[in-house]
Amino acid sequence: MAASKIPHLANDGGVEKIFVGVKEFQCMGARSPFDHPHVYLDMGADDQILCPYCSTLYIHDKQLTAEESDPKGAIVALADEVAA
Numbered sequence: 627m628a629a630s631k632i633p634h635l636a637n638d639g640g641v642e643k644i645f646v647g648v649k650e651f652q653c654m655g656a657r658s659p660f661d662h663p664h665v666y667l668d669m670g671a672d673d674q675i676l677c678p679y680c681s682t683l684y685i686h687d688k689q690l691t692a693e694e695s696d697p698k699g700a701i702v703a704l705a706d707e708v709a710a
Contacts, residue, residue: 633692634702636661637682644682644700647690655680657702 633651637644640656649669655662655677662679669675674685687696695701 631692632666634664635684635695635700636702637680637700639697641697642683643685645685645687645690645696646700647687647694648692649686651684653677653680653682653684654702655682 633646633648634654635644635646635651636654636657638656638660650666652664652666653662654664665677665679667675667677667684669684669686674683676683690696693701
């Protein structure tokens with residue numbers, strides 16, 4: 627089994643777009659208590675995805691690492707996920 631880190635992202639500032647260095651992550655809307663149901667998003671072959679709850683447009687930026695976002699501070703945590 628391999629373990630990977632899945633970023634948890636929040637849009638506390640209510641910005642329209644967030645650039646991220648990953649294509650798979652969890653969107654929580656804003657931080658608690660203003661969060662929406664936490665949903666895992668996967669861009670697949672695309673370079674962007676729209677969260678169905680908060681309408682944040684996430685755009686993949688190859689220049690960012692898995693721990694970076696633009697604007698800064700959108701990554702709340704990196705959680706372990708175990709893949710079979």
